Amino acid sequence: MKTYRKELVFNISSRRAFINITGELGRALSESGIKEGLLLCNAMHITASVFINDDESGLHKDYDDWLEKLAPHEPVGAYRHNRTGEDNGDAHLKRQIMGREVVVAVTGGRLDFGPWEQVFYGEFDGCRPKRVLVKIIGE
Numbered sequence: 001m002k003t004y005r006k007e008l009v010f011n012i013s014s015r016r017a018f019i020n021i022t023g024e025l026g027r028a029l030s031e032s033g034i035k036e037g038l039l040l041c042n043a044m045h046i047t048a049s050v051f052i053n054d055d056e057s058g059l060h061k062d063y064d065d066w067l068e069k070l071a072p073h074e075p076v077g078a079y080r081h082n083r084t085g086e087d088n089g090d091a092h093l094k095r096q097i098m099g100r101e102v103v104v105a106v107t108g109g110r111l112d113f114g115p116w117e118q119v120f121y122g123e124f125d126g127c128r129p130k131r132v133l134v135k136i137i138g139e
Helices: 022-032 057-070 080-084 089-098
Strands: 002-010 017-020 037-043 048-053 101-107 118-123 130-138
Touching (some): 017 057, 037 048, 048 130, 057 089
């Protein structure tokens, strides 16, 4: 069995964003040379997410609106976490909802998705560099 590890770095200029990273994962898979196995992709920061869904701008706006209703950024004083001097209590909750990681099957050297599936990086407390781990195992 072979393994391959790569880190992607994102520095999103806005507080929140959804970035399609499917292409980067495909390139990492090609670099790995692995044809059959599994790809794990996870956000390495507790205010960011990795998830699978459709690449449709209306859906992304719906996610953003929904998450902001569930855990609004302001008032920042509403979060006990922010008493530490932070202002990102909402981002921790948004990450919990959207998830930390995805696992995608690798078949014939390709990511084995269902119809419309794409992988996204979700940023909930941007304006600084954050890492995403890509770990591929297989043959």
